[in-house]
Amino acid sequence: MASHGKVKVGIIGSQFEADIHAASFQLMPEEAEVVAAASPTPAHVEAFAKKYNIPRVFLDYREMIKERDIEMITIAAPNLLHAQMTIDCARAGKHVVCEKPLCMTLDEADEMIAVCRERGVLLMYAEELFFTPKYVRAKEMADLGAFGEIYLVKQCEKHFGPHSDWFWDVKRSGGGVFMDMGCHGLAFCSWFLNRPKVKSIFCQMGTYVHHGKTIGEDDCICIVEFENGARGLIENSWARRGGMDDRIEVYGSGGLTYGTLHIGIASPTYSETGYDYAVEKAPTTTGWSFPVYEELWNYGFPHEMRHFARCVRGKEEPAATGEDGRLVMELLYAGYESARRGAKVDIPFHPGAAKRPIELWKGPLD
Numbered sequence: 001m002a003s004h005g006k007v008k009v010g011i012i013g014s015q016f017e018a019d020i021h022a023a024s025f026q027l028m029p030e031e032a033e034v035v036a037a038a039s040p041t042p043a044h045v046e047a048f049a050k051k052y053n054i055p056r057v058f059l060d061y062r063e064m065i066k067e068r069d070i071e072m073i074t075i076a077a078p079n080l081l082h083a084q085m086t087i088d089c090a091r092a093g094k095h096v097v098c099e100k101p102l103c104m105t106l107d108e109a110d111e112m113i114a115v116c117r118e119r120g121v122l123l124m125y126a127e128e129l130f131f132t133p134k135y136v137r138a139k140e141m142a143d144l145g146a147f148g149e150i151y152l153v154k155q156c157e158k159h160f161g162p163h164s165d166w167f168w169d170v171k172r173s174g175g176g177v178f179m180d181m182g183c184h185g186l187a188f189c190s191w192f193l194n195r196p197k198v199k200s201i202f203c204q205m206g207t208y209v210h211h212g213k214t215i216g217e218d219d220c221i222c223i224v225e226f227e228n229g230a231r232g233l234i235e236n237s238w239a240r241r242g243g244m245d246d247r248i249e250v251y252g253s254g255g256l257t258y259g260t261l262h263i264g265i266a267s268p269t270y271s272e273t274g275y276d277y278a279v280e281k282a283p284t285t286t287g288w289s290f291p292v293y294e295e296l297w298n299y300g301f302p303h304e305m306r307h308f309a310r311c312v313r314g315k316e317e318p319a320a321t322g323e324d325g326r327l328v329m330e331l332l333y334a335g336y337e338s339a340r341r342g343a344k345v346d347i348p349f350h351p352g353a354a355k356r357p358i359e360l361w362k363g364p365l366d
C-alpha cells in the first residue's frame with residue numbers, strides 16, 4: 001500500500017449513503033480517490049460506478065477487499081452488516097470508515113474495536129455532525145467560552161421516514177428513529193461538550209404515525225445527563241412532514257447559539273410547476289418549498305471523508321472513532337431500557353444478551 005499520494009478508497013454499498021460518500025470524495029478530491037465499489041445488485045453498482053467514474057466494480061465486498069492497493073473502505077450498507085464487514089476489512093488490512101450506528105450490539109462494537117487495533121488499522125466512525133461547518137463553528141465558540149458554562153445542548157433531526165425498507169424492519173435496523181437518528185444527537189452532544197462522562201439517560205418514545213409500517217418508534221425525546229452538570233436534549237422523528245430538518249441549540253450561563261441546516265438557510269420559494277429537488281426527503285417542490293444549496297457541504301460530509309483520508313496518511317488523528325460509536329451504542333441500549341421503564345437509566349449500562357437495542361423496549365424479536 002502507498003504511504004503517499006491519494007488514499008485509494010473502496011465503497012461498500014451503492015445507494016443512498018454510498019452516493020454521499022462518492023460525491024463527497026469528488027467535492028474534496030485532494031486526499032483520496034474512489035477506485036472500487038461493491039454492492040450485490042449488479043444494476044445498482046454499475047450505475048453508481050458509471051455516475052462517479054469508479055473503475056472497479058464487485059458484487060461481493062469480500063472480493064473487493066482482496067485488492068492490494070485499496071487502503072480505506074467506507075461502509076454504507078445496512079446496520080446489521082457493519083460489524084462483519086468491518087472485521088473482514090480489518091483482517092484484510094484496510095482502514096475502515098463505518099457508517100452510523102456503529103453496529104447492533106456492544107459485543108460487536110468491542111470486537112470491531114479490538115480487531116482493528118490488533119490489525120493496526122483505523123476504525124473511523126462516520127458521524128458527519130462532528131464536521132458540519134455550522135456546528136463546528138458553534139463548538140469553536142463554545143470552547144472559547146462564548147456561552148459561559150453550558151447547561152444545555154439540543155440537537156434535533158426529523159423527517160417523515162427513511163427511504164429503504166430495511167430501516168423500518170427493526171430486526172435488520174436494530175430500532176426505529178432513535179437508533180437511526182438519535183445516534184447522531186447522542187454523539188453530537190457528547191462531542192460538543194468535549195466528551196464528559198454520561199450519568200444517565202431518559203427516553204420517551206412511541207409509534208405515532210407509521211402504525212402498520214413498523215413496530216419501531218417514529219418519534220422520540222431523549223435527555224442525557226452528563227457528569228459535568230450539562231444536559232443533552234435530543235429530539236428525533238420519522239413522523240415530521242415536509243422534508244429533513246436538522247438543528248441545534250446551545251445554552252450557557254453567558255450566551256447561546258442556534259444553528260439550522262435546512263429551513264433556516266433555505267430560500268423560501270414558491271412554484272406552480274415544481275422543480276428538480278428541494279431538500280432530502282421533501283415530498284414535493286410545488287407550492288411553497290425550501291430548497292437548500294450545497295447540501296453535502298453544509299452537512300460536512302466532504303470534510304469528514306477528507307479528514308478520514310488524512311488520518312490514513314497520518315496527517316491527522318481521527319476525530320470520530322470506534323469508541324465514539326461504542327458509547328452511542330451503550331446509550332441507545334440504555335435509552336430503549338429507559339423507554340420501557342419510564343424512568344432514567346444510569347450509565348454505565350450493560351444490556352445483557354439482547355441482539356438489538358430496541359429489544360430492551362419491545363422485548364425479544366426472535
Ligand SMILES: NC(=O)c1ccc[n+]([C@@H]2O[C@H](COP(=O)([O-])OP(=O)(O)OC[C@H]3O[C@@H](n4cnc5c(N)ncnc54)[C@H](O)[C@@H]3O)[C@@H](O)[C@H]2O)c1
Binds near residue numbers: 014101
Ligand atoms: N450519516 C448519515 O447521515 C447517514 C444517512 C443515511 C444512511 N446512513 C447509514 O448508511 C448505511 C446505509 O444506509 P443507506 O441509506 O445507504 O441504505 P440504502 O438502503 O440506500 O443502501 C444500502 C446499500 O447496502 C447494500 N448492501 C446490502 N447488502 C449488502 C452486502 N451484503 N454487501 C454489500 N452491500 C450490501 C445495498 O445493495 C445498498 O447499496 C446505514 O447504516 C445507515 O444508517 C447514514
